[in-house]
Amino acid sequence: MENFVMYNPTKVLFGKGIINKLGQTVKEYGNRVLLVYGKGSIKKNGIYDQVISQLNSIGAEVFEYSGIKSNPEVSDVNSAAMIGWEKRVDVILAVGGGSVIDSAKYISVTIPGTVGAWAYATGEATPVKNIPLITVLTVAATGTEMNMFAVIQSKNAEEKLGWGHPLLYPKVSFLDPQFTYSVPADYTAYGAVDIIAHSLEAFFGKGESSLSDRFITSIIKEVMHFTPLVLKNPDNYDYRAALLYASTCALNGMLSHGRRGGDWGVHSIGHELSLIYDIAHGASLSIAYPAWLRFHKEKAKERISYLGRELFNVEDPEETISRLENFFKSIGSPIRLKEAGINEDQHKKLYSLFVKNKVGGSNYTLKNSDYKTIIELMVNG
Numbered sequence: 001m002e003n004f005v006m007y008n009p010t011k012v013l014f015g016k017g018i019i020n021k022l023g024q025t026v027k028e029y030g031n032r033v034l035l036v037y038g039k040g041s042i043k044k045n046g047i048y049d050q051v052i053s054q055l056n057s058i059g060a061e062v063f064e065y066s067g068i069k070s071n072p073e074v075s076d077v078n079s080a081a082m083i084g085w086e087k088r089v090d091v092i093l094a095v096g097g098g099s100v101i102d103s104a105k106y107i108s109v110t111i112p113g114t115v116g117a118w119a120y121a122t123g124e125a126t127p128v129k130n131i132p133l134i135t136v137l138t139v140a141a142t143g144t145e146m147n148m149f150a151v152i153q154s155k156n157a158e159e160k161l162g163w164g165h166p167l168l169y170p171k172v173s174f175l176d177p178q179f180t181y182s183v184p185a186d187y188t189a190y191g192a193v194d195i196i197a198h199s200l201e202a203f204f205g206k207g208e209s210s211l212s213d214r215f216i217t218s219i220i221k222e223v224m225h226f227t228p229l230v231l232k233n234p235d236n237y238d239y240r241a242a243l244l245y246a247s248t249c250a251l252n253g254m255l256s257h258g259r260r261g262g263d264w265g266v267h268s269i270g271h272e273l274s275l276i277y278d279i280a281h282g283a284s285l286s287i288a289y290p291a292w293l294r295f296h297k298e299k300a301k302e303r304i305s306y307l308g309r310e311l312f313n314v315e316d317p318e319e320t321i322s323r324l325e326n327f328f329k330s331i332g333s334p335i336r337l338k339e340a341g342i343n344e345d346q347h348k349k350l351y352s353l354f355v356k357n358k359v360g361g362s363n364y365t366l367k368n369s370d371y372k373t374i375i376e377l378m379v380n381g
Helices: 018-027 047-057 074-086 098-110 117-121 185-203 210-232 237-250 265-277 281-295 301-312 317-330 344-356 368-380
Strands: 011-014 032-036 061-065 091-096 133-137 149-154 159-164 172-175
Touching: 011 018, 011 237, 018 047, 018 133, 018 172, 032 047, 032 074, 032 098, 047 091, 061 074, 074 098, 074 117, 074 149, 091 098, 098 117, 098 133, 098 149, 117 149, 117 159, 149 265, 159 265, 185 210, 185 237, 185 265, 185 281, 210 237, 210 301, 265 281, 265 344, 281 317, 281 368, 301 317, 344 368
Parallel strands: 011 172, 032 061, 032 091, 091 133, 133 172
Antiparallel strands: 149 159
16 A cells, blocks of 8 residues: 545535525635636526525625636636636635536636646646635536546647646535536436546556555445436435535545555546547546556456456456446447547547647556557447
């Protein structure tokens, strides 16, 4: 087992009606609020009204930035940060899923900084100060509400990058499973894939940690059990709560203790797919993971067999991969490039981006010569 530091300063409020504590929580950090959200779904499902009611109850001055897209762009982050700087906001309130919260994390360090957000993503600059961030989560998927990581992309640079820093931890996160009722079936499925993918990235990291392995397989089994139930009963509180809790636990640090970190090679592949084809993040992962597992089937034979025994009561690596792939398919998430509209004439562009952005993981590395095989596996399995 590797040495590790266990640290997570984010306070999480989980359950029915916890939004009623939002106003007083925001007031602890200030009165001038930058409210960040997506393209308007929170107005359709009533969450926006509840949030505004809470902010009005404390007499907050609210400045809004909306329109954050599902694969968040650095241009939106910089535009929102400019509003926050001009209005001298005290606190940022992010209401939405992973893309909204990731964007808000970057906004929180860009407002008091002297450079644009992309400089942090590339490592050209390091933040020294932030604006406090509070989140209201509306999707079970990323776990970003309780960690120090965020992902944004730049169409100009043709890159999608993940970055982490302790200043990115939200101060407080509100998780009411009822706020996920309106998530449509496809994005519920993509969120489930994302939770499983986060768990597997930790599982294939460098180092041995038997308790972390048990945590990982328990979370994956939880997701595989409850996702079909949620898809059939989208307004069932207990089913939604199970997915939401699993989502947070999959990426709040607990799965990586005892390892040097996760591998993140599959996310590296998935980022290229969502960058150039704008497909949902979870959809990119359900395509990439079976291909990645098949490519590393011999090298990772023992690890894959462990998964097979714990998840499906099988030993054979190929059978394990097929069972996982079939689960993705059963919940409606794509498992081949063609299903996501990525045809043969686009494979050359995909390969060139793999080479340019040095796609690969920290434990299971990939060479340029491996990329064509990975792409072929994403085509045919």
